[in-house]
Amino acid sequence: MAKRAPRTRPKRRSSYHHGRLREALLETAEQMVDAAGPESVTVREAARRAGVSPGAPFRHFETRAALLTGVAERAMARFLAEIARAEATVERADPAARLAALGRAYARWALHHPEQFRVISTRSLIDFDGSPTLRRDNDAIRALVQSIVADGQARGALRTADPALVELVAKALSYGLARMAVDGHFPQWGVPRKGTEAAIHRAMDLFVELLRRDH
Numbered sequence: 001m002a003k004r005a006p007r008t009r010p011k012r013r014s015s016y017h018h019g020r021l022r023e024a025l026l027e028t029a030e031q032m033v034d035a036a037g038p039e040s041v042t043v044r045e046a047a048r049r050a051g052v053s054p055g056a057p058f059r060h061f062e063t064r065a066a067l068l069t070g071v072a073e074r075a076m077a078r079f080l081a082e083i084a085r086a087e088a089t090v091e092r093a094d095p096a097a098r099l100a101a102l103g104r105a106y107a108r109w110a111l112h113h114p115e116q117f118r119v120i121s122t123r124s125l126i127d128f129d130g131s132p133t134l135r136r137d138n139d140a141i142r143a144l145v146q147s148i149v150a151d152g153q154a155r156g157a158l159r160t161a162d163p164a165l166v167e168l169v170a171k172a173l174s175y176g177l178a179r180m181a182v183d184g185h186f187p188q189w190g191v192p193r194k195g196t197e198a199a200i201h202r203a204m205d206l207f208v209e210l211l212r213r214d215h
Helices: 021-036 043-050 064-087 095-112 114-121 134-155 163-182 193-212
Strands: none
Touching: 021 043, 021 064, 021 114, 043 064, 064 095, 064 114, 064 134, 095 114, 095 134, 095 163, 095 193, 114 163, 134 163, 163 193
């Protein structure tokens, strides 16, 4: 009677064996977000796709919100890098151009990473206040806008207005345009999808041009 070959267990992903379970789960969750949106993500499904046991992820991510918060933290870091690259392309002595560059970078990142933008911007999906980095990174962006506005007003390059209000309008415009683009609203306003980014640029340029003038 022929001997049975010994049963072999399915191989786990090397990332799990090498102590990279957290990173493997985040990478898997990011792929799920990009493919089917944040609503598709569950801890158990991320575990299955990462090739680990259903209970393994819970030492790192007890809930779906915790896993999506990790995704948001990584996305925010990439978003900050996009802003830094935009800042490096304009003259620091031109505050209006710096504001325009930031607004364009905001929209560009959202257009290229729409589902990750949804994760960052939909606070009901994540634990924003409990994250050790999300609030810090968000505050860094706000501080940058505040410094640009303060510098522009001090130079006389931007109109005299409540700086906090200018910051709020700049945020509302950047976020609103990005969200409209990601949610597919632009065609309803006569802007074809291929022209979305150019339309956002024109809107940001108009805002900055109005800021340049002291009425």
